[in-house]
Amino acid sequence: MEMQQFYYDNKIVNKFIYATIAFGVVGMSVGLLLATMYLFPNLTDGISWLSYGRLRPLHTNAVIFAFVGNAMFAGYYYSIQRLLKTRMFSDVMSNINFWGWQLIIVAAAISLPLGYTSSKEYAELEWPIDIAIAVIWVVFGVNMIMTILRRRERHLYVAIWFYIATFVTVAVLHIFNSLSLPVSGMKSYSVYAGVQDALVQWWYGHNAVAFFLTTPFLGLMYYFMPKAANRPVYSYRLSIIHFWSLIFLYIWAGPHHLLYTSLPDWAQNLGVVFSIMLIAPSWGGMINGLLTLRGVWDKVRTDVVLKFFVVAITGYGMATFEGPMLSLKNVNAIAHFTDWIVAHVHVGALAWNGFMTFGIIYWLLPRLTKSELYSQKLANFHFWIATLGIILYALPMYVAGFVQAQMWKQFNPDGSLVYGNFLETVNQIMPMYAMRAIGGTIYLVGMLVMVYNAFQTVRKGNAVEDELAEAPALAKIAPYRLKGEKFHGWLERKPIQLTVLATIAILIGGIIQIVPTIVVKSNIPTISSVKPYTPLELEGRDLYIREGCVGCHSQMVRPFRSEVARYGEYSKSGEYVYDHPFLWGSKRTGPDLFRVGGKYNDNWHFNHMWDPQSTSAGSIMPGYKWLFDNKAADYSDIEKKMSVMQTLGVPYTDEEVNKAKASIASQSAQIEANLKNDPDFVKSYEQSEKNAKAKGETFVPMKDREIVALIAYLQRLGTDIKVKETQK
Amino acid sequence: MLKFIKHNMETISGIEIYPILSLLIFFFFFVGLYFWVFTYNKEKIKQLSDLPFSEGTSDEFLNL
Numbered sequence A: 001m002e003m004q005q006f007y008y009d010n011k012i013v014n015k016f017i018y019a020t021i022a023f024g025v026v027g028m029s030v031g032l033l034l035a036t037m038y039l040f041p042n043l044t045d046g047i048s049w050l051s052y053g054r055l056r057p058l059h060t061n062a063v064i065f066a067f068v069g070n071a072m073f074a075g076y077y078y079s080i081q082r083l084l085k086t087r088m089f090s091d092v093m094s095n096i097n098f099w100g101w102q103l104i105i106v107a108a109a110i111s112l113p114l115g116y117t118s119s120k121e122y123a124e125l126e127w128p129i130d131i132a133i134a135v136i137w138v139v140f141g142v143n144m145i146m147t148i149l150r151r152r153e154r155h156l157y158v159a160i161w162f163y164i165a166t167f168v169t170v171a172v173l174h175i176f177n178s179l180s181l182p183v184s185g186m187k188s189y190s191v192y193a194g195v196q197d198a199l200v201q202w203w204y205g206h207n208a209v210a211f212f213l214t215t216p217f218l219g220l221m222y223y224f225m226p227k228a229a230n231r232p233v234y235s236y237r238l239s240i241i242h243f244w245s246l247i248f249l250y251i252w253a254g255p256h257h258l259l260y261t262s263l264p265d266w267a268q269n270l271g272v273v274f275s276i277m278l279i280a281p282s283w284g285g286m287i288n289g290l291l292t293l294r295g296v297w298d299k300v301r302t303d304v305v306l307k308f309f310v311v312a313i314t315g316y317g318m319a320t321f322e323g324p325m326l327s328l329k330n331v332n333a334i335a336h337f338t339d340w341i342v343a344h345v346h347v348g349a350l351a352w353n354g355f356m357t358f359g360i361i362y363w364l365l366p367r368l369t370k371s372e373l374y375s376q377k378l379a380n381f382h383f384w385i386a387t388l389g390i391i392l393y394a395l396p397m398y399v400a401g402f403v404q405a406q407m408w409k410q411f412n413p414d415g416s417l418v419y420g421n422f423l424e425t426v427n428q429i430m431p432m433y434a435m436r437a438i439g440g441t442i443y444l445v446g447m448l449v450m451v452y453n454a455f456q457t458v459r460k461g462n463a464v465e466d467e468l469a470e471a472p473a474l475a476k477i478a479p480y481r482l483k484g485e486k487f488h489g490w491l492e493r494k495p496i497q498l499t500v501l502a503t504i505a506i507l508i509g510g511i512i513q514i515v516p517t518i519v520v521k522s523n524i525p526t527i528s529s530v531k532p533y534t535p536l537e538l539e540g541r542d543l544y545i546r547e548g549c550v551g552c553h554s555q556m557v558r559p560f561r562s563e564v565a566r567y568g569e570y571s572k573s574g575e576y577v578y579d580h581p582f583l584w585g586s587k588r589t590g591p592d593l594f595r596v597g598g599k600y601n602d603n604w605h606f607n608h609m610w611d612p613q614s615t616s617a618g619s620i621m622p623g624y625k626w627l628f629d630n631k632a633a634d635y636s637d638i639e640k641k642m643s644v645m646q647t648l649g650v651p652y653t654d655e656e657v658n659k660a661k662a663s664i665a666s667q668s669a670q671i672e673a674n675l676k677n678d679p680d681f682v683k684s685y686e687q688s689e690k691n692a693k694a695k696g697e698t699f700v701p702m703k704d705r706e707i708v709a710l711i712a713y714l715q716r717l718g719t720d721i722k723v724k725e726t727q728k
Numbered sequence B: 001m002l003k004f005i006k007h008n009m010e011t012i013s014g015i016e017i018y019p020i021l022s023l024l025i026f027f028f029f030f031v032g033l034y035f036w037v038f039t040y041n042k043e044k045i046k047q048l049s050d051l052p053f054s055e056g057t058s059d060e061f062l063n064l
Helices: A011-039 A053-083 A091-111 A125-151 A158-177 A194-229 A236-250 A256-260 A265-277 A281-293 A303-326 A330-337 A340-369 A376-408 A422-428 A430-460 A489-490 A494-519 A534-545 A561-567 A602-610 A638-647 A653-659 A660-675 A679-695 A706-717 A720-727 B018-038 B042-049
Strands: A003-007 A182-185 A187-188 A466-472
Touching: A003 A011, A003 A053, A003 B018, A011 A053, A011 A091, A011 A340, A011 A430, A053 A091, A053 A182, A053 A194, A053 A340, A091 A125, A091 A158, A125 A158, A125 A182, A125 A494, A158 A194, A158 A236, A158 A330, A158 A494, A158 B018, A187 A489, A187 A638, A194 A236, A194 A256, A194 A281, A194 A303, A194 A340, A194 A422, A236 A265, A236 B042, A256 A265, A265 A494, A281 A303, A281 A660, A303 A330, A303 A340, A303 A534, A330 A340, A330 A376, A330 A660, A340 A376, A340 A430, A376 A430, A376 A561, A422 A430, A489 A494, A489 A534, A489 B042, A534 A638, A534 A653, A534 A660, A534 A706, A602 A660, A638 A653, A653 A660, A660 A706
Parallel strands: none
Antiparallel strands: A003 A466, A182 A187
C-alpha cells in the first residue's frame, strides 16, 4: 500500500489552548467578583454593567462556552487529526471556527453587561449572536465531518463518536431553545410561553451540560487518558455501551430541573426515571477512565497529567452520582433553589471540566513545542492548590444549601414559620459565602500559576506548527456490508450512518417529552382570570429580564406547606401562559417573587430598589440606582413588542396595541400618585427637581422613569388568581 | 393539592400502553447493545482500542 505524507495542523490547537487559558482567567475572575458581591453587595454600587444580575450570565457563559468550549476545540483539533490520520479538511474553516468563536465570546462579554439577555440560562445571548453561534457551529461540524470522510483510518475510534454526538445534539438543542421572534436588533421574545418554555429551556439546559460539558470531555478522556497512561482504554466494549446508553438516556433527564413545579407530572416523572438510570452509563464511563490506569497506578504519584485526570474523573463520578440523587423528588425538594446546586455544578465545572482541561494542556504543551514542561513543580503546585480550592469551594456550599433549606422548612408548634423573614436564612450562611470566595480565590491562583508555566514552556520551546506524519491511503471498499462483516463493524466505518443513528437516539427523548407538552392543550389548564400584562408591566418585565433578577429570584411557588406559608398560593401552570420567556429561575439567593404583587406598597419597592438595606437590614441585594436616573424610560418599541406578543398568541386586541402609550401614561401616573403618599418621597422628589433645575437639566417626572415600570410589574406578579378569589 | 398538575395524560386514549412500551424499548435497547459489543472478536477490539497509538508521527518519544 502506498504511503502518503501529510502534516497535522498544530497551529489551530495552539490558538485554542491560548484562548482557553485567557478566557479561563476571565471567566473565573468574574466568578470571584460575583462571590465577593455576596459579602459586599454594594461593591459596584451604581454601575449598571457591573451589577450582579448582569455579570452572573457572563460568568456562566464565559466558563462554559469560552473556557470549556475552547478547551474542547483544542482537544478536538489535536485528536481528530491523529485518530483519522489526516489534516483537517480545511484550514480556513478551522480558522473561521476559531475566530468566529472568539468574536461570539467578545460579543457576549459586551452585550451581557449591557443588559441584552434572553434570560434563558446558558442561552442568554440575544438572537443575532444566537444565529452567529449556529453558523460557526455548523462550520465546525462540516469541517469535522469532511475530515472524517477524508480519513486514512477505516474505523472511527469511540472518541470520534462522542464528538459527532456533541456536534449534532448541541446544534439541535441550540436551535430549538433559541427560537424567538425579534422585536428589535437586540431584543426578542421566546416563541414558547410559561411551562412549555420552561420544559424546552431545561431540556436545553440539562443537555448543554450533557453534550457541551460531558460528551466532548468523555471523548477527550477516551483519547488523552490512554495517551497519558500509555496504554489502551480499559474496555473498548464498555466504551461502546457507555456511548450509546449515555446519549440515549441523557436527553430525557431535563425535567428533573422542574420537579414540583407546574410542569405536568408525567413529564417530571419521566425526567426522574431517566436521571436515575443515567447513573449506569456515567459510572461505566468513570470506571472505564479510571481503570485505564490498571498496572500504572504508581505513575499517578509522579505524573502531574495523570493526577489531574484522576481527580477530574473522580469529580465526574461524584457529580454523576449526585445528579441522580438530586433528581429524586424528596432530595430535590430540599436541594432545589439552594446553594447545594451551586456546589454540585462547581464540582462538575472545577473538577471534571477544569482538571481535564488542565491535564490536557499540560500534556499537549510539551508536545506542541517539542520540549519539556517549564516546571513540573509549578504544575504539581497547581494540582494541589486547585484541589484544595475545589474542596474549600464545594464543602461550604453544601453546608449552606442544606442549612438554608432546613431553615426555610422549619415550623413552630403553632404552625408559623420559625424563620419567617427570608433574610434570617441568608445571614446564617454568610460565613459559608466567605469561605466559598476563599476557595474560588485559591483555584484562580492555581490557574494563574498555569498561565506562567505555559508562557515559559512556550517561550523556551520550538513550536511545531505543521507536524509531519505518514500513513497508507485508505483503500476503497464497498459501501455496503462485506461478506461476514457485522452490522456494527459496518456502522463504525460509516460516519454518516453513525451520525444518523446517534441523531435518532437523541431525538426520541426530546420528541416524546416536548411535543405532547406543546401540542396537547389539556396539559396546561387555562385560568380565565389570568390576563396579559399591561403595556407598562410588559416594559417592567423587560427591565426585570435586563437586570437579571431571575439569577437570584425564582417565580415558582412549589406546592409545599413551607412555601405556601412563606410566599402564598402555589403556582399553577395556567398562570404562566403569557410569559414569553418564562422566569421561574433556578436559585433563591433572595425570596421567591411569584406572589410579591400587592405584598408591599409602591413606596416600599421604590425605596428597596434604591437601597435594599434601607428596607431590609442585612440584605445582600445590590441597589439599582440607574433605574431612577433622570432620564425617560424608552417605551418606543412597546407597540412592536405587543404585536410580537400577539403573533405569539397573547390575546392583545389591536386597540390595546394602538393605545399602549396612553395606557402606560395613565398607569405610571397612578404609581407616581401612590408614591406621593410618602412625605419623605415628596420631599426628596422636590429637592431633586430643584437640583436638576439648578444644573440646567431637564427634569424627567418620576412616572416616566424606568423604576415605575418595574414597580408596575412587581405589583402585578401572581395577582391574577387573587382577583379570581375576590370575585367568588 | 396537586390537582392542577395531575391527570393531564388521562385524556389520551390508549395511555396504558406507554409504560409497557417504554420498558420494552429499554429492554431491547440494552439487549441490542449487549449483542453489539459481545459479537466483536477479541483481536478486533484490541485493534480498535489501540487506535490512539498509531498516529504516523515519529514522536511517541515524549511518553514517559
